[in-house]
């Protein structure tokens with residue numbers, strides 16, 4: 469065992485963890501945090517120590533010699549806007565993740581856990597790659613209807629870029645030469661216009677706009693939201709939660725799992741059928757709206773990826789509406805850990821610039 473990469477993808481009730489040596493996967497596990505499910509819900513900050521110790525224990529129990537881990541790389545969270553690439557987790561990043569100044573989400577644990585674990589292993593360093601705040605928006609895409617508000621770039625940059633590069637490879641082309649529309653259909657849904665290797669527009673998938681998703685509300689009727697804020701019935705935290713973590717399918721079905729809602733639909737539940745179709749309709753509308761970003765240039769492909777891209781019916785409903793724009797290519801699931809490992813190997817080989825946050 470030598471020069472290992474530890475990759476981390478924290479989710480609300482579990483952490484996906486994998487250890488790689490070169491192209492070999494030595495360990496892969498979805499580590500469940502059952503005590504979080506039981507309703508004891510400490511803030512994400514307060515979960516760092518607990519998750520760190522559980523992960524280290526799992527590695528030891530599975531005979532991973534942690535002293536050989538050189539790179540600990542986590543999914544990158546809500547920090548300041550940055551360019552695409554690999555970043556060393558430094559104190560400023562830890563500070564921004566802990567303060568949640570740019571938004572509070574489980575994804576923030578990626579950098580914090582990488583930091584905590586790397587500090588426990590001599591010779592290991594912590595990194596993130598292509599965090600959700602990668603910002604390549606063209607200036608015109610930043611405008612809103614009020615000068616006080618600017619649109620932010622928050623999308624699944626890691627899976628978008630990896631999926632787009634995968635498609636480019638299949639087409640014997642360079643990502644940087646292609647025009648693509650990529651839709652990540654996961655817990656959150658983000659849809660981006662990739663023009664010659666840059667994501668020049670995308671829905672703000674955290675608390676901004678776009679289709680509703682399994683857990684997020686997407687665009688809501690603004691006037692009604694404002695009235696609700698002042699109704700006296702909800703706190704600021706409750707209103708924010710409505711948008712970011714308890715919207716979309718969760719609001720209709722009280723489950724965080726789109727898979728469960730698809731199962732309901734397949735069992736004949738009419739409401740599930742209707743709401744899933746409405747989500748597919750909104751996704752299709754947003755994909756179509758990005759066509760204008762290419763200023764008349766041809767679009768080389770529409771890529772559907774993420775967990776919901778595994779559902780044939782959901783995919784079919786989108787494909788039928790958007791294949792007029794470009795060929796539709798489906799990459800089911802999101803290879804987050806694989807993508808992080810890819811960057812981890814590049815770090816070890818000295819083949820990627822390590823950017824400063």
Ligand SMILES: Nc1ncnc2c1ncn2[C@@H]1O[C@H](COP(=O)(O)OP(=O)(O)O)[C@@H](O)[C@H]1O
Nearest residue numbers: 654655656682725726727774775776778779802
């Ligand atoms: N076969 C499937 N059919 C429908 N939905 C699925 C399927 N597999 C996973 N999902 C859903 O995909 C979502 C997770 O998406 P994923 O891309 O893995 O992660 P993320 O939440 O990070 O975007 C969950 O809501 C999950 O229930």
Ligand SMILES: CCCC(=O)OP(=O)(O)O
Nearest residue numbers: 573600654655656673674
């Ligand atoms: C935090 C914005 C990106 C997002 O929605 O991530 P998840 O789908 O992993 O919740």
